[in-house]
Amino acid sequence: MSADAAPTAVSGNAGRTTDRLLGVLMVFAETEEATAAQVAEITGIPVSTVYRMLERLSASGFVQRRDTGPAYGAGPVAVRFAERYRSGALERTSIGPRLARLSHESGELAAFMVPMGTEALCVDAVEGARVLRCCYTRGAVRPLLRGATAEALLAHLPESRREEVYAAYRLPAARVRGLEAAHPLVRERGVAVSESALDEGVWGASSPVLDDSGALKGVVTVMAPAALTERRRPYYVRLVKEAARDLSGGTI
Template sequence: MTDAPLTTVTNAARLLKAFRAQEATLGVSELARRLDLGKSAVHRLLTTLAAEGLIEQDPHTGGYRLGVVMIELGEAVKVHLDLHAAAGPVLAHLRDETGETCQVGVLDGVDVVYVDRLESAHSLRLFTETGRRVPAHATSSGKVLLAHLPEAEREERIAGPFPQLTPHTLVTADALRAELAAARARGWAEAVHEREIGVVSIAAPVRDRYGEVVAALSIGAPTARFGAAARRRHARSLVEAGEAISRRLGWTPEREGRGA
């Protein structure tokens, strides 16, 4: 019983991989032969995957092919691979210029996931590892990413209420809505003591070639080193670094604002 779900997932993955061949479509019989599975099992897998948009059936031939969702997933993977390559040199330069921890985050639901990160050389520094998931409402990266969503999607994600991580955390939709408007207006966001007392960060948007905000570039540091004056001083460099990564992704300035 424990292994059955894993076997099903494995077979579903094998079935999807079968479509890496160049055929326009594949039928149940051919898939059963390639996977060494019964036709009924293959049909059940196809029905389930089709319901999720991963597979679709050609109405004319009855054969199956990869669905639109697989194209969307492929584009998401490409964006992340491109993002890592584009961000690397800029991230290193920003960390060296500011001396503080710099990172790149992407939005996943109501969380931010950090996908790239370079630590400060200071003995007192932040320790948020790459891959960590944090609440978007309490981070500067999350505010940037939420701020540039289409309005309907943004309103859905900030419906709240949100967990109060510190006494400074914004927990209502109205408070967060005002903060996001401010971030859009000035081109960067900040979070002061909102996720953790003593920690402050600022973030700016990273855009793809279509002008859509796909990531946030942020600088984080202990409050003792990153007061209001330091944040204002580094904000310009941060915004310019975000634009530099965006250009490496194919963005041009005349497209700015299309994703806002």
């Protein structure tokens, strides 16, 4: 071996370690918490190596061990990174102001959701005139399984992405057929609606935001108390579709 071969080998090992660390971090970008064994299964990294990497990431604040068990989750440093990214991204877009307008016009909670792996991530949310107890708050993630948001996202995701979601949650064939059968109507109407799908007594409507090529960027969602707003639902549907149309096309 020549004298200058060693640095290349070291560099290659360092690069491999970095890739593995990033792979471990990506697990916590996709899921709220995971054990070392689960991280090893997802990444293909030996579990003993995963433990060492989690120790390094814990020491630097990127991940932290849960108090209630053996699982790990995002640490304070990772959370600060995410919040800074979210704040900076929203400052450069029209999402926040358009959500604020939608919330003002409807008087209800308005949110912008994006697909993240097998889940829906709430990028931003604006409270309405009345406080609504629901699962969509800024930074919250929910499985892409049920509810207006999940239906609108799934209906506009590529088939390969939908299949990944179905496989991840091990949905039975009958459930998959039911979901797939609903997608054409959602695409035709440009909106999905649901009631008490995630939170009891909450009605929601979601409309897709698409880029210039027609690819999905996210969905705009309005949520309201089901018992108090039945007559206003057509109005909410119109408002959420208008907001999604305003945000579609180009860069938001």
